[in-house]
Amino acid sequence: MRITALSEHFFQTFCDLFAPFFNLLYNIDKSNARTACPSAEKRKNMKISPIFRQKKAVWSFEIFPPKPTADPSAVQSTIAELSALRPDYISVTCSAGGSGNARTGEIASLVKSFGVEPLAHVTCINSDKPSVRAALSDLRERGVENVLALRGDRLPDREDSKDFAHASDLVGFIRSEGYDFDIAGACYPEGHPESKSLPEDIRNLKYKTDAGVSHLNTQLFFDNEDFYRFRDMLSIAGIDVPVQAGVMPLVKKGHVDRIISLSGAKIPAKISRMISRFYDRPEALMEAGIAYAVDQIVDLLSAGAQGIHLYVMNNPYVAKRITDSVQGILNELNGAQNADRP
Ligand code: FAD
Numbered sequence: 001m002r003i004t005a006l007s008e009h010f011f012q013t014f015c016d017l018f019a020p021f022f023n024l025l026y027n028i029d030k031s032n033a034r035t036a037c038p039s040a041e042k043r044k045n046m047k048i049s050p051i052f053r054q055k056k057a058v059w060s061f062e063i064f065p066p067k068p069t070a071d072p073s074a075v076q077s078t079i080a081e082l083s084a085l086r087p088d089y090i091s092v093t094c095s096a097g098g099s100g101n102a103r104t105g106e107i108a109s110l111v112k113s114f115g116v117e118p119l120a121h122v123t124c125i126n127s128d129k130p131s132v133r134a135a136l137s138d139l140r141e142r143g144v145e146n147v148l149a150l151r152g153d154r155l156p157d158r159e160d161s162k163d164f165a166h167a168s169d170l171v172g173f174i175r176s177e178g179y180d181f182d183i184a185g186a187c188y189p190e191g192h193p194e195s196k197s198l199p200e201d202i203r204n205l206k207y208k209t210d211a212g213v214s215h216l217n218t219q220l221f222f223d224n225e226d227f228y229r230f231r232d233m234l235s236i237a238g239i240d241v242p243v244q245a246g247v248m249p250l251v252k253k254g255h256v257d258r259i260i261s262l263s264g265a266k267i268p269a270k271i272s273r274m275i276s277r278f279y280d281r282p283e284a285l286m287e288a289g290i291a292y293a294v295d296q297i298v299d300l301l302s303a304g305a306q307g308i309h310l311y312v313m314n315n316p317y318v319a320k321r322i323t324d325s326v327q328g329i330l331n332e333l334n335g336a337q338n339a340d341r342p
Helices: 005-017 019-026 038-042 049-054 072-083 101-113 129-141 167-176 198-212 224-236 253-263 269-278 282-302 316-338
Strands: 058-063 089-092 117-123 146-150 182-187 215-220 243-247 307-311
Touching (some): 058 072, 072 316, 101 117, 117 129, 129 167, 182 198, 215 253, 224 243, 253 282
Parallel strands (some): 058 089, 117 146, 146 182, 182 215, 215 243, 243 307
16 A cells, blocks of 8 residues: 555654664664664555556666675665665566575565565576465565566576466466565567567567556666657557666666676667767766766656666666756656655
């Protein structure tokens, strides 16, 4: 159920008042971070789909869990800083092998403890029904209400699941087992790399939405025209769930190399120029990458995108710079629903 903006305001005021105490308890030393508040656990759980009905533009971030050996305090302060930006939710990735799913639940719980709704990613290509059931039950016990149902990327050294061939099978399984999750799905404005064509991919996407997906998050893209064409094609195909545009700020050399080769996203000339000019100038690349993302988001919001999902790569500085730049537009679009934003 949606918590009213007013009660959220009182809740946050309470947390802010007792911040020093909670900071001692949780060992968080971020002056501008909203505080992990124990009573956040007692807040009413919330599904994401009603937020799309209440807001014209949903605003969310994606993070990835730390390696099993990594110190969890780093991700704790990342989540504290991201939560301070009051996103509508934070999604938490998982590994396709399924081994990362345990950490996904742990990090999703942490997100929840900061008073932000988590969206936990669940993959199925290397899992059987009992292990998916165990992962879903664990998420439910942790109070997670929203999952992103994914097939996952095929791993060359692992056999595909005999129980799940597509994400739509996972969506059907979650529904048939009676779990009361809001289920999101992935989609690809330039088409999934395994599909022969975009129309074929959209036909397959319809199986997923028909199985019970309540909103879609897109793969990252850099040319908004691809998103607009995709949106029109979804409408023709009768897919009418909200679609959140995935935006990845290209702010570091490492991202540029990895993201471009992995995602297969089309690179517009504007991005190519930015990369070739600033590749070895970290500060300039950071500024140019943030400016490009802000420009892309402003255009998407102008064109009525129902939400933006920011792939922030666990970088709260970038998330803050971009959120601050578009905050006024979000406030204007969402009106009273955004009243408690800083
Ligand atoms: P599907 O929806 O199953 O689609 C995969 C392919 O199968 C497509 O070509 C599709 O057209 C085709 N297809 C689908 N249904 C059918 C059908 N019924 N019949 C025939 N063909 C069909 N990966 C991770 O490992 N961990 C993550 O946390 C993660 N998060 C992601 C978040 C987002 C927003 C996105 C866009 C991707 C994410 N991925 C993640 C990557 C994703 O797992 C891969 O892109 C994967 O290759 C496809 O997953 P899917 O859920 O889209 O698959």
